[in-house]
Amino acid sequence: MRQATTAWIMALTGLALVTGCGKKEMDEEKAREVESFLEEVSEVTNLHLDRYMAVHSRFLEVRNEEPGTPLQAGKAPFGGTAADSENPNTHILFYDSTVDDRFPTKYKDLSYWRGVSALTAILDTPGGVKADLEQEVWDPFQKIQFEEFALALEEFQYVVIVRGKTEKAVVEAGKKTGYRPGFFSGAGFVFEVGSGKYLGQYPVKASSQAEVHHGSGTDAQKAVDDDLERQTRAAARRGLEKYR
DSSP states (O other), rough: OOSSGGGHHHHHHHHHHHHHHHHOOOHHHHHHHHHHHHHHHHHHHHHHHHHHHHHHHHHHHHOOOSOOOBBTTTTSOOOTTTTOOOOEEEEEOOOOOOOOTTSOOEEEEGGGGGGGGGHHHHHHHHEEEEHHHHHHHTTTHHOOOOOOOHHHHOOOOOEEEEEEEEOOOOEOOTTTSSSEOOOOEEEEEEEETOOOOOOEEEEEEOOOOOOOOOOOOHHHHHHHHHHHHHHHHHHHHHHTTOOO
């Protein structure tokens, strides 16, 4: 894990150690501690990114299956999701083909996984350490945070990738109803994160609420867009509950 897949972060390590020595030299023991920590971050982060990339690749293979492989009840011990459980073990993500440059080149296709807060935090950790070094400060709390993030990643055993067609809600100025409701129709593709195994899919259908309230300073179109996303996410969670 500390070879090709860690090159992006090892480059950061070297940069951090060079730029961190401005007004006064960081002592060698502290520098070695930081370098060792960054190597550990690199190893754990890339391990999870590789796992997620394997799931993503499998998703691309099965997303257009006809007929799709139905998810079987009792196939996996799904726990709660981050939205409805204190001990979640399942992510629900929405597939998005756009690319986010904050991810290392090899993993750019995982941009839509940015909804995994622990993953985003773990990717931020090297940047946080580098910033500390540039200020000639090494905060050991970074290591505690990293260990918590790594533990959180381990707890997620399953991922549901939701893909389908969205008919956006449209605000209609001057109409009595205020807006035309939106709809989503698609499927949730379920995978085991550790092995990359595809467990099957289940239908996900959702529609906007009859009424969407928003504050006077809130954009009405954004309010109805956000509502449809919430309803779709809730439908994906409810659908999954049938298979626990």
